[in-house]
Amino acid sequence: DIVMTQSPDSLAVSLGERATINCKSSQSVLYSSKNKNYLAWYQHKPGQPPKLLINWASTRESGVPDRFSGSGSGTDFTLTISSLQAEDVAVYYCQQFYYGPVAFGQGTKLEIK
Amino acid sequence: EVHLVESGGGLVQPGGSLRLSCAASGLTVSSYWMSWVRQAPGKGLEWVANIKQDGSEKYYEDSVKGRFTISRDNAKNSLYLQMNSLRAEDTAVFYCASVGNSGGIYFQYWGQGTLVTVSS
Numbered sequence: 001d002i003v004m005t006q007s008p009d010s011l012a013v014s015l016g017e018r019a020t021i022n023c024k025s026s027q028s029v030l031y032s033s034k035n036k037n038y039l040a041w042y043q044h045k046p047g048q049p050p051k052l053l054i055n056w057a058s059t060r061e062s063g064v065p066d067r068f069s070g071s072g073s074g075t076d077f078t079l080t081i082s083s084l085q086a087e088d089v090a091v092y093y094c095q096q097f098y099y100g101p102v103a104f105g106q107g108t109k110l111e112i113k
Numbered sequence: 114e115v116h117l118v119e120s121g122g123g124l125v126q127p128g129g130s131l132r133l134s135c136a137a138s139g140l141t142v143s144s145y146w147m148s149w150v151r152q153a154p155g156k157g158l159e160w161v162a163n164i165k166q167d168g169s170e171k172y173y174e175d176s177v178k179g180r181f182t183i184s185r186d187n188a189k190n191s192l193y194l195q196m197n198s199l200r201a202e203d204t205a206v207f208y209c210a211s212v213g214n215s216g217g218i219y220f221q222y223w224g225q226g227t228l229v230t231v232s233s
Contacts, residue, residue, distance in 0.1 A: 040219040042158070049208055049223035050150075050158060055215070093158055097218040101174060107157040 002027050002096050006105035012113040019081040021108045023094035028074045031098065038098035041070055041079045044107075045090045053092075054079070086112065115139040115222045117209045122227030129199050129231070135192040135209030135224055143167075143187035146212035148220060149194050151205035151229075161207070162194065163218060176202075199231045 003026040013019040029038045037057035044050040052061050054070040057077055067082045081088055089112060094105040117140075121133040133149070149161040162183040163172045171183050182195040192209055206228050210220035 038217050040217075042220070044158070049225055050220070051223070052213075052219065052221055055213060055217070055219050061221075091157075095158075095219060101172070102160045102218050104158045104160070 001100045002029065002098065002103055004094055004096055004103050004105040006092075006094060006108045008108060009106065010109040010111065012111045013081075013084045014113045015086065016083050017113075019084050019088070019110055021079045021092050021094075021110070023072075023077040023079070023105050025075045025077075025096050025098075027099070029096045029098035030074050037073050037077070038096060039070075039072075039077055040095045040097065041068075042093045042095065043088075043090045044093065050093070081110075084110075084112070115211070117211065117222055117224035119207065119209050119224045119227035122207065122229045124230045124232065125199055126233050127199060127201060127231055130195070130197045131199065131229060133194040133196065133207055133209075133227060133229070137190045137192070137211070140190075140211055140222060142185060142190050142192060142211070145214060146218065147183075147185060147192045148210045148212055148218070149183060149192075150208045150210055150220060150223075151203075152208070152226075153202070153205040156205075159205075163212070164192070196229070199229075201231050203229060204231045205229060 039057045041054040042050040058070045091107045116138045164183045180198045206226040208226045209224040211222045213219045213221040
């Protein structure tokens with residue numbers, strides 16, 4: 001099975017500053033013939049269901065602010081929030097859907113410094 | 114607007130059973146793979162089970178195989194999870210989720226979740 005590991009486990013960033021969350025998969029999640037990375041990012045706020053932010057590693061879902069961006073390929077991925085807003089406080093998860101049982105990272109808790 | 118509403122959670126003793134339901138509106142479940150995902154207290158998200166549009170394929174996380182059964186009733190636009198032989202470690206918020214429609218098992222829409230507590 002593919003194991004997803006996020007870093008850091010928690011992160012405190014000042015309002016307006018950049019936040020960067022990393023995700024590493026134990027095997028490549030790139031489907032070479034389709035040139036697609038089978039990776040998604042979710043935002044999970046307390047008391048709310050998770051929200052899909054990005055799929056295919058870099059495609060933002062409709063309605064997601066453009067301060068959120070995803071990058072990376074193969075085994076190493078990054079979620080970047082370009083200018084942190086108060087409403088971005090949440091736990092963020094990556095998820096692979098390339099092979100075997102889908103797997104989430106352990107989550108990264110993002111707070112305001 | 115898509116709404117997924119779970120029900121059926123509650124307190125159950127170890128070894129007991131519960132049946133979770135998920136009613137969908139604003140989305141025709143017959144067009145989508147559907148899933149259950151859970152979150153234990155203080156833990157991260159964990160996929161539980163998937164079911165294909167016509168119910169012909171079902172997949173389960175290893176720890177629930179043989180104990181949980183996912184099913185669907187497309188006529189009622191609903192998803193179900195029958196949970197038997199429940200264990201303390203099954204205590205979690207269970208979310209119903211629709212799978213994205215562009216070829217991969219990622220979770221596009223989520224319900225609010227229903228809490229299952231397994232305790233004596």
